[in-house]
Amino acid sequence: MIKNYIKIAWRNLLKNKQQTIINLLGLTLGTVSCLVILLYVFAQLGYDQHHNEAASIYRVETIIERDGQESFDSATSSPPIAFALKDDFAEVEEATRVVLTDVFYSPLIRAANSEDAYYEPRVYLADSTFFKVFNFKILEGDVKTALDEPNAVVLSSYISNKLFGNSSPLDKTVVWGSGDDALTLTVKGVYHEKAYKTHFNPSYIVSMSTPGMGTFVQNFQSFATNNFVYSYVKLRPNSSDVGLQKKMPQFMEDRGAQDLRDAGMSNKTLELTKVTDIHLYSNGRKNQLDRVSNSTYLYFLLSLAFFIQLVACINFINLSTARASKRAREIGVRKVVGAGKNALMRQFLGESLLLSIFAMLLSIPIVILLLPLVNDITQESLSYINLYQWHIVVILLAIGVVTGLASGIYPAIVLSSIKPVKALKSSAILQSGSGTFRKALVVFQFVISICLISTVIIIGQQFKYAQTKDLGYKKDNLLALRVGTEESSKKFESLKASFLKVPGVLQVSSGNYSPSEIILADNGFYLPGGNKENKTVVKRNGVSDGYFNTMGIELLKGRDFSAADTVDQIIVNEATLKAFNIDIENALSATLMQSYGDEIDELRIIGVVKNYHFASLKEEIQPLFLHKETEPNWVVIKTKTDNYGQLLQGLEQQWKSAVNNIPFDYRFVDKEVEKLYEEEKRLGFISVGFTILAIFISCLGLFGLISYVAEQKKKEIGVRKVLGASVQSVVKLLTKDFIKLVLIAFVLASPIAYYFISRWLEGFTYRIEIKWWVFLASGVLVMVITFLTVGLQSLKSAAANPVKSLRSE
Amino acid sequence: MLLQLRNIFKWVQQGGQRVFLLKDINLEVQEGEFISIMGPSGSGKSTLLNVIGMLDTFDEGEYDFLSESVHTLKEKYRSNLYKEYIGFVFQSYHLLDDLTVEENLEMPLLYKNIKGSERKALVADMLDRFNIVGKKDLFPAQLSGGQQQLVGVARALIGKPKLILADEPTGNLNSQQSEEIMQLFKKLNEEEGVTIIQVTHSEKNAEYGSRIINLLDGRKI
Numbered sequence A: 001m002i003k004n005y006i007k008i009a010w011r012n013l014l015k016n017k018q019q020t021i022i023n024l025l026g027l028t029l030g031t032v033s034c035l036v037i038l039l040y041v042f043a044q045l046g047y048d049q050h051h052n053e054a055a056s057i058y059r060v061e062t063i064i065e066r067d068g069q070e071s072f073d074s075a076t077s078s079p080p081i082a083f084a085l086k087d088d089f090a091e092v093e094e095a096t097r098v099v100l101t102d103v104f105y106s107p108l109i110r111a112a113n114s115e116d117a118y119y120e121p122r123v124y125l126a127d128s129t130f131f132k133v134f135n136f137k138i139l140e141g142d143v144k145t146a147l148d149e150p151n152a153v154v155l156s157s158y159i160s161n162k163l164f165g166n167s168s169p170l171d172k173t174v175v176w177g178s179g180d181d182a183l184t185l186t187v188k189g190v191y192h193e194k195a196y197k198t199h200f201n202p203s204y205i206v207s208m209s210t211p212g213m214g215t216f217v218q219n220f221q222s223f224a225t226n227n228f229v230y231s232y233v234k235l236r237p238n239s240s241d242v243g244l245q246k247k248m249p250q251f252m253e254d255r256g257a258q259d260l261r262d263a264g265m266s267n268k269t270l271e272l273t274k275v276t277d278i279h280l281y282s283n284g285r286k287n288q289l290d291r292v293s294n295s296t297y298l299y300f301l302l303s304l305a306f307f308i309q310l311v312a313c314i315n316f317i318n319l320s321t322a323r324a325s326k327r328a329r330e331i332g333v334r335k336v337v338g339a340g341k342n343a344l345m346r347q348f349l350g351e352s353l354l355l356s357i358f359a360m361l362l363s364i365p366i367v368i369l370l371l372p373l374v375n376d377i378t379q380e381s382l383s384y385i386n387l388y389q390w391h392i393v394v395i396l397l398a399i400g401v402v403t404g405l406a407s408g409i410y411p412a413i414v415l416s417s418i419k420p421v422k423a424l425k426s427s428a429i430l431q432s433g434s435g436t437f438r439k440a441l442v443v444f445q446f447v448i449s450i451c452l453i454s455t456v457i458i459i460g461q462q463f464k465y466a467q468t469k470d471l472g473y474k475k476d477n478l479l480a481l482r483v484g485t486e487e488s489s490k491k492f493e494s495l496k497a498s499f500l501k502v503p504g505v506l507q508v509s510s511g512n513y514s515p516s517e518i519i520l521a522d523n524g525f526y527l528p529g530g531n532k533e534n535k536t537v538v539k540r541n542g543v544s545d546g547y548f549n550t551m552g553i554e555l556l557k558g559r560d561f562s563a564a565d566t567v568d569q570i571i572v573n574e575a576t577l578k579a580f581n582i583d584i585e586n587a588l589s590a591t592l593m594q595s596y597g598d599e600i601d602e603l604r605i606i607g608v609v610k611n612y613h614f615a616s617l618k619e620e621i622q623p624l625f626l627h628k629e630t631e632p633n634w635v636v637i638k639t640k641t642d643n644y645g646q647l648l649q650g651l652e653q654q655w656k657s658a659v660n661n662i663p664f665d666y667r668f669v670d671k672e673v674e675k676l677y678e679e680e681k682r683l684g685f686i687s688v689g690f691t692i693l694a695i696f697i698s699c700l701g702l703f704g705l706i707s708y709v710a711e712q713k714k715k716e717i718g719v720r721k722v723l724g725a726s727v728q729s730v731v732k733l734l735t736k737d738f739i740k741l742v743l744i745a746f747v748l749a750s751p752i753a754y755y756f757i758s759r760w761l762e763g764f765t766y767r768i769e770i771k772w773w774v775f776l777a778s779g780v781l782v783m784v785i786t787f788l789t790v791g792l793q794s795l796k797s798a799a800a801n802p803v804k805s806l807r808s809e
Numbered sequence B: 001m002l003l004q005l006r007n008i009f010k011w012v013q014q015g016g017q018r019v020f021l022l023k024d025i026n027l028e029v030q031e032g033e034f035i036s037i038m039g040p041s042g043s044g045k046s047t048l049l050n051v052i053g054m055l056d057t058f059d060e061g062e063y064d065f066l067s068e069s070v071h072t073l074k075e076k077y078r079s080n081l082y083k084e085y086i087g088f089v090f091q092s093y094h095l096l097d098d099l100t101v102e103e104n105l106e107m108p109l110l111y112k113n114i115k116g117s118e119r120k121a122l123v124a125d126m127l128d129r130f131n132i133v134g135k136k137d138l139f140p141a142q143l144s145g146g147q148q149q150l151v152g153v154a155r156a157l158i159g160k161p162k163l164i165l166a167d168e169p170t171g172n173l174n175s176q177q178s179e180e181i182m183q184l185f186k187k188l189n190e191e192e193g194v195t196i197i198q199v200t201h202s203e204k205n206a207e208y209g210s211r212i213i214n215l216l217d218g219r220k221i
């Protein structure tokens, strides 16, 4: 029986080639989208699951409530917190800390016996307990003890290969940093950096007891400030994280009350986040160790896949029910020779299942072919091996079956309920399946299309807005060059002089942060005579004189830094004035106070700059102050040239002759700014792609539907034409229904799309306004596409010779 | 007794009025009878045949088939009943164009859940009996009208029905082909005892039967 069903289904599919191709194409594209998105989503799941007892490891995060502002949530915390938790609470079995050193040290590394140094960012300092809490795939060395000693380092296999080739690096030495800062470290182990999915992504890990930042962290005592340490605790089996979380306020009170008051951070609290949740659910936390994913994006992608598959299913339903009258005779005959309703249902479901399972099989090689493109867009490294995970296989199979059933069930019910007496009457005109239902489905497809198009337009607009918005500085033709080491930092003035000689260089200045780099440093300030326990956090950057000029930042009041200035003279942005309620006219006579314990400093404002976006547009411009810096981390260069190759060569030459063995590491600021919106760009790209796909599949369905309607009305068209109807009037006859449906869809889609788009835009502090014409344009676009699809096909039938179509009756 | 109709009425509502398609039909059919139904076009012959074949419902009256009361049966049992005991032959053959002769013959057996090997045997038997073995792999469109109707009759017979209902089985055939089909019916009726009810416009064909029922405006006369 099954064999017979398949045979019949197969013949039926072959017989109605156009319908089959449309359905197969739609379902295959839908399944491909589902599969690609599933692969991506699965790649984002299961992070940090491989650690022993992963479920009982937590990251201690910091929440700082701010009056009238969004709270400041950071993935990091103050240095002593992790081990204090271990001391105080029996349920904490082990604690460990990680410091991302990139902002403190230049990540320059070389083998001790070689001059070839490399910038390799993502260098961690970690406590000796690090490898006891977290599992890495160890290739060499005994990592349980590797970080016990000062000046020890564990390398990723990538760095190990880069520095030592294929030979074992164990107990060899490397030099980290350069000049006076340089530290000699002994290699104590090597791990495989790609073995597991984890939120850690270090190039190499240095022992915390190593002199410098590490020992600073080890000795630092305040529970309030220096929130730059990633703290982890591992709880004992069967202990309650909720219970521990509840004890946090008391813990901070007991241990850090004085520190918090001194630092003016009385509203700081701690929060435990499961390490297994970091990758997907900690997106709101600032200062992440590395790129994390966002569960909202994943839901968005999954719903895109769902809608595309739905559009394909709707095609199937529409085409199958529209064709029902063609199959009526077959159904009548089958019923007369004894087919029950159930047998017929099974037959028709068999047909849709056959198709959807075929589409499923087709989608596998297509996805494998598409993987390079997918990886390019998502920055993942998916391979065909990911396809063979059992849950992917199971879900894919489920998609095939559910799609087949979902698209087959309604047509099966309609077709199997056809009454044989009617069906077998030769002249019967069969109204099978309610036309209203079919129309509703078409409207639904239009709604999806209009929503997707308007979403894409607005995502595009927002992205463009972010790119072209006046950042408050001029990012074009701006170069940032990493100074990298203290040694070269001290040479800034002479470097500046030699750079200025390079043709195409207009201005040279410097700063501690590259423009668009996230500024981590901040100070707490209060007004003279104010309460020093209630400080306002102000971001900090040190710059050279001429910085504002080079960057194109407008100085609203006062003057630039001069040679005589010290760190006590500061320039602030407008947001700072606002935060302290200082009128710009009085700004130059104002001072800000800072305190460490009993020590108090008074800083004089010598200038005010216009607000500029030193962070992503997703955040509001925060208070920022700038002080004079003579040993900067970055050189900022304003250029004007037609030949960047030559300019860069010139700069590199000057660089090489000034410093020894420090890589020439430059970047274009406009490119860096673009990177801030990578996630949005990716999202935009993906949504455009899927939108086009969804519209294409809907068009296929429309095309099939109108061909069918035209065929059904062939006789009517023939008669009308014989009676003198024009081609236009025939086209109108065929298309007017569809146009009506688009209008209904437009009315339905606009509010739905508006709702979702405005929710998405809320994620941006600086965002575009939603314009009404976007929806109108989307509606019109869908109208045009529909008219083209439907119109062309009906033109064809309208132009056909009426005598022919009448004779064939 | 094979079947009995008692006071069967069938009507449709048209413009708020009842239009009767069948009026007070009483009919008794014994096993082994060969009945011809005659009457002008539109007199309700096909309607009556469909009612007997349980393809169509009626609005009033009683219908017993092999001592089951059809009018009280649920749809499902009714379809089991006709699947088991009734075969149809149509004027326009109604073979499925996508299936070969062999597959068309096999179809009723599939719906009776008969096993593959047995199906093969039954189909082969039928092909043999109707002398169409050579045509088994052809599609209906490749056959003449007479051959198609032969397949139609074979398909009606393959489930070994007690009753064959034929609605103008020779309506589309020339006289020689009609003759053949009628001879076939006669043989089936006489040699195998199959009960046959046919609708026909032809006096000559009607003569093959043992009894003629005349209809006029839905009423037996």
Ligand SMILES: Nc1ncnc2c1ncn2[C@@H]1O[C@H](COP(=O)(O)OP(=O)(O)OP(=O)(O)O)[C@@H](O)[C@H]1O
Pocket (backbone or CB within 6 Å): B012, B021, B039, B040, B041, B042, B043, B044, B045, B046, B047, B048
């Ligand atoms: N569903 C229906 N609604 C209204 N009238 C119907 C319906 N079905 C059949 N009729 C009418 O019932 C009458 C009987 O139809 P039927 O098909 O039984 O005639 P017939 O005797 O078989 O005619 P013919 O010899 O032309 O085949 C006809 O007048 C027809 O118009």
Ligand SMILES: [Mg+2]
Pocket (backbone or CB within 6 Å): B045, B046, B047, B167
């Ligand atoms: Mg008739």
